[in-house]
Amino acid sequence: MKKLLIALLFSFVSASAFAGSHSPCGVTNGSINILANEFTTYRIFMDEVKSCAGPDADFNVTHSVDHNKLQVAALSANPAEFSAKLVTNGSITPLMNDGLIRPLDDLVAKYGANLNENQKITIDGKIYAVAFMANAQHLWYRESILNDLGIDVPSTYEEVIAAAEKIKAAGVMPNPYAGAFKSGWNLGQEFVNMYLGHGGEFFKSGSAQPNVNNEKGVAALNVIKKLTELSNPDFLTQDTNAVKEEWESGNVALMHVWNSGAASLLDDEGDQAIKADTRLAPSPSVGGGSKPATTLWWDGIGISTNTSDENAEASFRALVGAASSSELANDNPNATVWLIKGYTPGDTAGPVVDAANRGATPYPSFPHMSLMHGALSSELVEFLQGNESAEKALADVEAAYVAKATEQGFL
Amino acid sequence: MPHKTFFWFIFPTGLAMILFIGLPIVSSFFQSLHIETQQVLMEVENCDPFGCQTNVRVDVEATDKLREENPLGRFNGFGTYLDRNHLAFDEIGEAWNISSSMGEFKDIVLNLPFYKALLFTLTFCFAVTPPVIFLGFIVALSINTLAKSIKGLIVFGTILPMIVTPLIGSLVLFWMIDSQGIIGASIQILFDDPNLSLKASSNLTWITLIIYGIWHNTPFAFVVFYAALQTVPQDPIEAAYIDGASRFQRVRYIVIPHLYPVATFIMLICLMDNFRVFEPIIGFSAEGVAQSLSWMIYQDLRNENKMLFGSAGATSMLTILGIAILLTPVLIRTWKEFRTER
Numbered sequence: 001m002k003k004l005l006i007a008l009l010f011s012f013v014s015a016s017a018f019a020g021s022h023s024p025c026g027v028t029n030g031s032i033n034i035l036a037n038e039f040t041t042y043r044i045f046m047d048e049v050k051s052c053a054g055p056d057a058d059f060n061v062t063h064s065v066d067h068n069k070l071q072v073a074a075l076s077a078n079p080a081e082f083s084a085k086l087v088t089n090g091s092i093t094p095l096m097n098d099g100l101i102r103p104l105d106d107l108v109a110k111y112g113a114n115l116n117e118n119q120k121i122t123i124d125g126k127i128y129a130v131a132f133m134a135n136a137q138h139l140w141y142r143e144s145i146l147n148d149l150g151i152d153v154p155s156t157y158e159e160v161i162a163a164a165e166k167i168k169a170a171g172v173m174p175n176p177y178a179g180a181f182k183s184g185w186n187l188g189q190e191f192v193n194m195y196l197g198h199g200g201e202f203f204k205s206g207s208a209q210p211n212v213n214n215e216k217g218v219a220a221l222n223v224i225k226k227l228t229e230l231s232n233p234d235f236l237t238q239d240t241n242a243v244k245e246e247w248e249s250g251n252v253a254l255m256h257v258w259n260s261g262a263a264s265l266l267d268d269e270g271d272q273a274i275k276a277d278t279r280l281a282p283s284p285s286v287g288g289g290s291k292p293a294t295t296l297w298w299d300g301i302g303i304s305t306n307t308s309d310e311n312a313e314a315s316f317r318a319l320v321g322a323a324s325s326s327e328l329a330n331d332n333p334n335a336t337v338w339l340i341k342g343y344t345p346g347d348t349a350g351p352v353v354d355a356a357n358r359g360a361t362p363y364p365s366f367p368h369m370s371l372m373h374g375a376l377s378s379e380l381v382e383f384l385q386g387n388e389s390a391e392k393a394l395a396d397v398e399a400a401y402v403a404k405a406t407e408q409g410f411l
Numbered sequence: 412m413p414h415k416t417f418f419w420f421i422f423p424t425g426l427a428m429i430l431f432i433g434l435p436i437v438s439s440f441f442q443s444l445h446i447e448t449q450q451v452l453m454e455v456e457n458c459d460p461f462g463c464q465t466n467v468r469v470d471v472e473a474t475d476k477l478r479e480e481n482p483l484g485r486f487n488g489f490g491t492y493l494d495r496n497h498l499a500f501d502e503i504g505e506a507w508n509i510s511s512s513m514g515e516f517k518d519i520v521l522n523l524p525f526y527k528a529l530l531f532t533l534t535f536c537f538a539v540t541p542p543v544i545f546l547g548f549i550v551a552l553s554i555n556t557l558a559k560s561i562k563g564l565i566v567f568g569t570i571l572p573m574i575v576t577p578l579i580g581s582l583v584l585f586w587m588i589d590s591q592g593i594i595g596a597s598i599q600i601l602f603d604d605p606n607l608s609l610k611a612s613s614n615l616t617w618i619t620l621i622i623y624g625i626w627h628n629t630p631f632a633f634v635v636f637y638a639a640l641q642t643v644p645q646d647p648i649e650a651a652y653i654d655g656a657s658r659f660q661r662v663r664y665i666v667i668p669h670l671y672p673v674a675t676f677i678m679l680i681c682l683m684d685n686f687r688v689f690e691p692i693i694g695f696s697a698e699g700v701a702q703s704l705s706w707m708i709y710q711d712l713r714n715e716n717k718m719l720f721g722s723a724g725a726t727s728m729l730t731i732l733g734i735a736i737l738l739t740p741v742l743i744r745t746w747k748e749f750r751t752e753r
Contacts, residue, residue: 069713089459094717097450099471123468124455131460174605183699208452233611234590237696298460339460362461367452367469370717378524378710381699385613388522396522399502403495407719409447409485 023054025321030314031058035074036086038063039241040263041336042299045086045132048328052321057314065239067091068185068370075100080306084315087129087302090363090370092121097367101128101302107316114324116341121300131300132323133336135260136360137193138283138294138351142274145172145253153279157197157223157286157293160254164230167253177230178246178255181384182239188376189295193256194220196361197286197293208368208410210401212376213394219287221383221390228384236381250274256283256294262348263335282354291359296352298339298362368410375401436731443491443724445484448477484721491725496707498729499523525726528702529733534617535703536685536737539624543681544674546625547632552662554633555640566637573630581623581694585610588619613700620701623691628684632677639673640666672748679741686734704730 032053036042046061053059062082064070068091074081075095087095095101103126108115112130121129139160141153146163149170154160160177167176180186195202200216203209228235232246244261246252248270259280266275283292301319303312322328326342333346337353345353363369375397383393405411451473457466478484493500506519520526554565572580587594588609599607609615643666651661689705692698698706704726711723 066713072717093468097469097471097717099475118460120458122456122458124457134460182696187699232590233606233608236699237610296461356461362459365457365466367450367467378698382522385700387613392522399495400524404719404722406494407446407487407491407721408717409449 023052023057023318025052025054025317027053027057027314027317030308030310030312031083032060032311032315032318033082034061034084034086034315034319035067035071035082036061036063037067038065039258039260040267041133041260041332042086044263044332044335045322045328048322048325049318052325053314053318057318059318065241068094071095072098072100075304075306078306079308080304083304083307083311084319085302085304086299088135088297088299088363089365090297090373092129092302093365093367094370095302096123096128100305102305102312103128104130104303104316107303107313107320111317111320112324114341115320116339119300119323119339121298129300129302130320130323131298131339133260133299133338134352134356135258135297135299135336136283136294136352136355137189137256137258138292138355139281140247140255140257140261140265141279141281142253142277143279144277145176148172153281154254155282155284157194157227157284160284161223161226161230164227164254168230173251173253175230175232175251176253177227178238178243178252178257179227179231179235180238180240180243180257181224181228181231181235182242183236183381184239184377185373186239187236187380187384188373190224191220191376191380192363192373193283193293193295194223194286196295197289197291199289199291202364202369202372203366208366208405210372210375210398210405212372213391213398216287217394218390221380221393223286224380225384225390236384247278248274259348259352260336263332266334266348280348280351282351282358283360285358291361292355294355294360295363296356296360368405368408371404371408371410372397372401375404436727439724439727441724442483442720443728444486444488444721446487446491446721447484448474448481449485450474451477487721491721492729495523496722497525497725499525524702524707525704525729528704528707531617531701532686532688532703532733535621535624535688536682538621539628539685540678540681542625543628543632544677546629547677548636548670548674550629550633551636551640552666554637569633570630572626573628573634575627577627577690578694580627581691584619584623585695610696616695616697616700620688620691620695620697623695624685624688627691628681632681635673635677636670639670643669672745675741675745679738679745682737682741683734686737687730704733 034046034049036046042063046063050059050061067085071085071091072094075085076098085095085101087101092101105127108120108127108130115130119131120127121131139154145167146153149166149172151163151166154163164177167173179190181190195212195217198216198220200214200220201211204211232238232251238246240257240261243252243255243257244265247255247265250271262280265278283294285291286293301316301323303316324340326340329338329340329343333344334348337345337349379396379400380393382388383390402411451470452467453470454465455468457464492498495502502523503520506516510516510519521530550569554562554569557565586592589595590599590608595609598609599605609619647665648661651665656664687705688703689709692701692703692706708723708726708730711719711726
């Protein structure tokens with residue numbers, strides 16, 4: 001409940017200045033004010049950023065699950081409300097569209113000596129972000145439950161469904177599967193995974209015209225429908241944090257959530273019997289495809305355009321100090337897959353590396369993708385409730401997208 | 412009151428209303444007639460930890476230049492009002508042509524976002540307002556008869572639902588109706604159905620939201636009725652008592668007629684309040700099955716990253732229009748009563 005509360009409400013962590021100490025990252029002046037998503041790995045990262053900035057620094061961080069919705073408005077203001085934003089390959093495009101984050105080449109040249117080459121996110125030859133971790137959604141399972149029923153670890157969604165049906169039929173738990181199906185961004189993301197897993201393309205090639213109402217889209221929706229039927233009936237209200245709660249309560253035997261969830265799912269709080277029984281597995285493929293039905297993500301640092309150079313420099317130094325800290329990475333090897341130099345991957349990195357090796361697609365970074373994601377977020381609910389056909393739901397998605405993309409000037 | 416005195420009396424309020432209500436409405440209307448300038452796209456090479464690929468991005472400089480020329484965006488007339496996300500006349504016309512029965516036509520129309528939201532908003536309005544007036548009245552009557560010593564405490568307890576911030580109130584209830592929460596679990600035991608979930612089906616979610624609405628709004632009706640009850644003249648009540656009228660008769664023939672104008676006032680405010688229902692939808696995470704007009708505006712302004720000002724402005728205008736239509740009968744009635752009283 002406590003975590004849910006944190007997830008649902010904004011939470012603010014701030015530190016005020018104490019006199020008489022120094023800053024390990026050499027932050028001397030300028031204020032640091034960061035907007036970031038809310039999950040355990042980010043909290044760990046931010047602790048490092050804060051200690052890097054030092055106790056003297058004017059340091060603030062706002063963790064919010066609504067960061068995507070806040071970022072454009074908050075960074076459009078001049079001066080911007082935040083000097084930096086933790087971005088991902090999904091959330092960077094709206095900021096790029098409006099030119100709200102600045103090129104970092106000069107700052108990287110000055111302070112980024114310890115960065116790996118692949119941490120530098122370049123767009124059109126300029127560095128716009130510095131990545132520090134890679135993430136992907138993949139399968140998690142309860143080993144003892146699968147073993148008791150003689151079920152092999154599923155490698156396709158068809159096997160996941162069969163396994164969940166078997167667990168349900170055996171009476172072990174009524175709702176053995178869980179995924180973040182909360183209507184909104186999460187539900188949209190489930191479709192993105194499943195549609196890409198079926199080999200779908202969101203847009204007609206070379207244009208912003210939508211392209212989801214097809215056989216692959218219908219097949220993707222039908223798999224999602226089957227999964228939700230094996231999930232808690234409240235699935236439309238459960239985001240990733242709620243799903244993790246379900247897992248920790250022992251109500252679920254199979255789930256598809258973020259790799260970074262390991263930071264809280266495998267920590268030493270809560271029921272240790274469940275945690276000891278928790279195993280990670282590669283993301284399943286679907287519909288006879290070879291690549292896993294998941295998307296690859298990087299998480300990184302973006303610096304506001306509309307903030308003073310002084311604040312930008314202070315924020316960058318503190319953030320990049322953490323993003324190149326091998327101690328941070330090696331002290332928390334299982335918190336996520338760090339991209340930091342000198343990091344030895346922990347036991348939980350496997351599924352992300354596996355997804356990358358098997359050709360999983362990075363989350364699409366078209367400028368109009370967020371509008372497509374938004375349309376998916378709201379138009380799929382009625383299908384999942386059994387009130388309309390898959391074709392109708394996808395036609396609605398396309399129509400809703402076209403109306404919004406027209407208003408935004410993409411069509 | 413002479414007109415001149417009245418003018419100076421109302422002037423500060425009027426000025427504030429023009430500044431803070433009138434002008435924003437005009438500005439929203441103006442914005443709703445425009446859409447964003449065309450986005451200029453260009454092909455670029457992107458490199459990230461997963462490799463390099465060719466992609467498109469918005470040419471910020473070129474797009475900014477277009478934006479500077481037309482800061483409001485492209486003029487679109489009433490195009491936004493008529494698109495699929497609002498009045499959707501084209502889609503309705505098409506639905507009329509292709510549907511073979513009224514039921515099918517209705518299904519298609521109520522699947523369009525605006526009409527879906529309108530249906531919920533109106534259902535909420537009309538399902539919440541009458542019980543609120545009725546319950547508020549009953550509670551006020553009951554509390555009015557209590558002994559003075561406990562009255563204060565009971566009144567405070569009764570208005571608590573109104574004091575609690577709507578978002579917090581709905582969140583608390585949301586957890587209580589969870590299948591593991593106290594209300595949710597009790598209902599499961601009561602109906603002997605371990606899979607019963609108030610959050611799962613649209614109908615149950617709507618009922619939950621309506622019950623929440625009644626719970627939240629009743630104290631307002633209660634407070635107003637309770638204040639009005641203090642003004643009921645005691646003489647006719649005593650006279651009726653001596654004539655042998657029962658308590659029910661006294662209420663029915665003396666109290667209710669006296670409180671009638673107050674009930675109209677409460678209805679007016681309740682309809683207006685409930686027409687812009689919003690917080691419970693967020694609190695109950697009910698976006699999937701229950702959307703209201705206010706929620707649509709919120710969605711446009713926070714729709715995954717990008718603010719759709721034109722769309723939000725159009726929905727706002729339609730909401731204002733909706734409230735005006737809804738209140739017209741009540742206002743006409745009040746006006747007529749006002750005239751006859753003179």
